[in-house]
Amino acid sequence: xxxxxxxxxxxxxxxxxxxxxxxxxxxxxxxxxxxxxxxxxxxxxxxxxxxxxxxxxxxxxxxxxxxxxxxxxxxxxxxxxxxxxxxxxxxxxxxxxxxxxxxxxxxxxxxxxxxxxxxxxxxxxxxxxxxxxxxxxxxxxxxxxxxxxxxxxxxxxxxxxxxxxxxxxxxxxxxxxxxxxxxxxxxxxxxxxxxxxxxxxxxxxxxxxxxxxx
Numbered sequence: 001x002x003x004x005x006x007x008x009x010x011x012x013x014x015x016x017x018x019x020x021x022x023x024x025x026x027x028x029x030x031x032x033x034x035x036x037x038x039x040x041x042x043x044x045x046x047x048x049x050x051x052x053x054x055x056x057x058x059x060x061x062x063x064x065x066x067x068x069x070x071x072x073x074x075x076x077x078x079x080x081x082x083x084x085x086x087x088x089x090x091x092x093x094x095x096x097x098x099x100x101x102x103x104x105x106x107x108x109x110x111x112x113x114x115x116x117x118x119x120x121x122x123x124x125x126x127x128x129x130x131x132x133x134x135x136x137x138x139x140x141x142x143x144x145x146x147x148x149x150x151x152x153x154x155x156x157x158x159x160x161x162x163x164x165x166x167x168x169x170x171x172x173x174x175x176x177x178x179x180x181x182x183x184x185x186x187x188x189x190x191x192x193x194x195x196x197x198x199x200x201x202x203x204x205x206x207x208x209x210x211x212x213x214x
Contacts, residue, residue, distance in 0.1 A: 030117050061128065
C-alpha cells in the first residue's frame, strides 16, 4: 500500500509539472506562434534543460499537439464550465460569450486567445496540427449552435431563429476582439463585442428581461 501511495503521489506531481510546462507553452505560443514553439525555446523560458522536456515530447509536433490539448482543457474549465452553471437558454448563451471575452482579455496570455491565434496561423498549413485546430473550432461552433437550439426549445428564442448564424456571429465577435484588443486597445474591443451580442440576443429573445441591459 505504501508503494502504491508513493507511486500515485509521484504520478500526480508529474501531471502537475507537465500541466505547468504546457501552460507556459500556451502563453509562449500566443507570443511567438505555435509554429515557433520548440522544446529549446520552452526550456529557455522555463530555465530547465531541453533533455528534460525531450523525455515528455519527442518532437516539435508532439509538443504542439500536447499544447493544443492543454489549451482545450483550460478553455473548458474557464469558459464552458463557468457558463454551464447558468440556467439553460439565452442566459447560458450570454454567459458563454462573456466568459470567452474574459478568457480572451486575460493578461496571462500575452497574445490573447490561444485558439484564435493558432487558427489564423495554421489555416493554410496542412497536417495534424491544423486538423486538430479545425476539429476544436467545429466543436466550439457546434456548442454555440446547440445552446441556441436549446434556447429555442425552451421558448426563449423564436422557432424560426437561425442558430447556425448566431454561432458564426458570436465566434466572429470574439475572434475580432483578440487582435483588436492587442493592436488597437483604445477601441475597447471587448466592450464592443459584449454590446453587439447582447443587442443581438435581446432583440431576438422572447423575454428580453432575462438578459442584462446595456
